[in-house]
Amino acid sequence: MINPSAQGWIDKFLSKYYSQNSPYPYDSKDFYCRTRDTGYIYGHVVRIDTHENLPIGKWTSEEVSKVALFNSLFGIYQLTEKQPSKEHFILLALKFYDSLHSSGFSFLKKILPHESPSTKLEKIINERVQTNENIFIKNFSHLVTNALLFIDVLAFQNFLLQEELNKNYIQKIEETIVGLISLALNAKTSKTNYDDLLIKLFETSVRYTKFSNKKVESLRVLNLDSLQTNLEKYYLLDLAAMAIWTDRIMDAKESEFLHELGDLLALDQNYIMESLFTLDSFITANKKDIPFFNYSNPIKHFYDQTTQSVVTLITRxxxxxxxxxxxxxxxxxxxxxxxxxxxxxxxxxxxxxxxxxxxxxxxxxxxxxxxxxxxxxxxxxxxxxxxxxxxxxxxxxx
Structure with a gap:
């Protein structure tokens, strides 16, 4: 068994679940869809996409998130590199996160010089998936934080393609996501005072961007033409669909918004419908395990629960x-x-x-x-x- 909280889990994971130089036998769309099917895109991972079945039933949500992030980084590496190897991947992943660190992000504070590359990467990933889930159990704040972990995968792909980190890449993606979520919620026919809270939750969950108070008025202002890969487009569409789907209702105005977004992203209409169907199927199958979807107004519930938790912390x-x-x-x-x-x-x-x-x-x-x-x-x-x-x-x- 693999214990994602014990040192050495990366080497054990790669040794047991991947043979040397065995790239994914599919393209980027298949990679994305298979990753989405695990729940990684939705912030609630129900399984890990590996060659052999990997039991995760006894893992904590944080442990699942760690392995899911690592597995997705390794998957995009295999799709991008012509001659992939496990050792090369770990070194590139360290270089990628070191580039983030040198840009002012503190991923590497706890790493010691003498540690092995895989141990260093374990510590980085452990820091990367830290959420406030342990404090606010049974709410959905970690759902947003975990859903945004796919940004690391997109940034790592950009790093591999460009052979260096584009310092503006992640900031631009995050700005686009928050602007898109704001527009998606505005497209809802039935709005509540708590929709702004969801936008703020996205804003405070991103890691590399400081936002101004300037509001995005339309999809065209987002400059979606600057997106470079289909993975970015698939991801933005799914995040917008998630934001609209908070009430499990899709009316004509909301459907029109998503199809307009799909057109601007140059995505096939069949793919848009497939994306919505997959989201609905995933939520239906896993609703009982996702607190976000267990309340008539999940955002209000989040606010009420977190308010009480904060009061308890202050009192103690x-x-x-x-x-x-x-x-x-x-x-x-x-x-x-x-x-x-x-x-x-x-x-x-x-x-x-x-x-x-x-x-x-x-x-x-x-x-x-x-x-x-x-x-x-x-x-x-x-x-x-x-x-x-x-x-x-x-x-x-x-």
Whole structure:
């Protein structure tokens, strides 16, 4: 058995489930469809696409995500390289993530120089799939975070084709995804106040992009012509379909939006219908195991559940939080102001930065530093005044 939480799982995985130099016998479309069938694109992996059956029933969701990411990276490598080898793949994957690190991304902090290449890659992948799932069990926040892991696969393919990392590639993909999700939700006939929350969840789950407040008005503004591969197009279509499918209803306006998107992506109409059918079939088959689809308004449920979880965290860490906050006079003043008026953009940035610095010092609150965690900061800010002493508002007079 493979234990994805024990050192050496990559070598064992490659040795047991792949023969040397055995590339996938199919093209990029088949690779994508087979990957999608595992649930990887949807953020809920139900199996690993390997030559032999790989039992994953006793694995945690995080362990499944690690192996799924590794397997997908290896799959795209085999499709791209003319003479693939396991050793070469690991070295290229390390070079790829090292390029991300040199661009300002901290994947390699825990790696030691003397470790083997496969051990180094295990640590990187372990960091890459960290989500806030362990804190917010039975909600869907990890669904979005995991669904976005396919961006690594697209970026790795771009890296292999260009033989270097295009520093703007991932940022452009992420900007396109968030803009597309916003447009897809806007295309829904029945909108709720919680649709914006889903957009924000995507925004805070991406890892390489800082967003402006500028709204995307139409599909054509997204400049989809800049997409370079069919894998990118297939992925964008599926993400848009997922966003629209949150209520399990597809009306004429929503269908028209997806077909317009498909036309702009130059995808065959039959493929668009196949994509929608596959999504519906996957959700129907796995609905009971995906909390996101178990509620009439899953986004509202997420907000309610996470609010309660944040309140619990604050209460448990009340004394430590009070101590840390008392040492940041400017933060206290801004938090006090926030109870009386709307903070301006600059003030909000200061609160966010200083509050994240406080969270770094309290282990239980590092949840706010994880992908998607910053989405919860407004909830944290809202409840902080309730745990502070009565002298709190006196800061305004300082």
């Amino acid at each position: 860490n009340k004394k430590r939080l009070q101590k840390e906050l008392s040492e940041s006079k400017e933060l206290l003043i801004l938090l006090a102001l926030s109870t009386q008026r709307e903070l301006d953009t600059q003030e909000k940035k200061k609160v966010r930065k200083q509050l994240l610095d406080v969270c770094k010092t309290i282990p239980s609150l590092t949840i706010f530093l994880l992908p998607g965690g910053s989405l919860l900061l407004p909830i944290l800010i809202k409840f902080i005044p309730k745990i502070l002493p009565s002298s709190f508002n006196e800061n305004l007079d300082s």
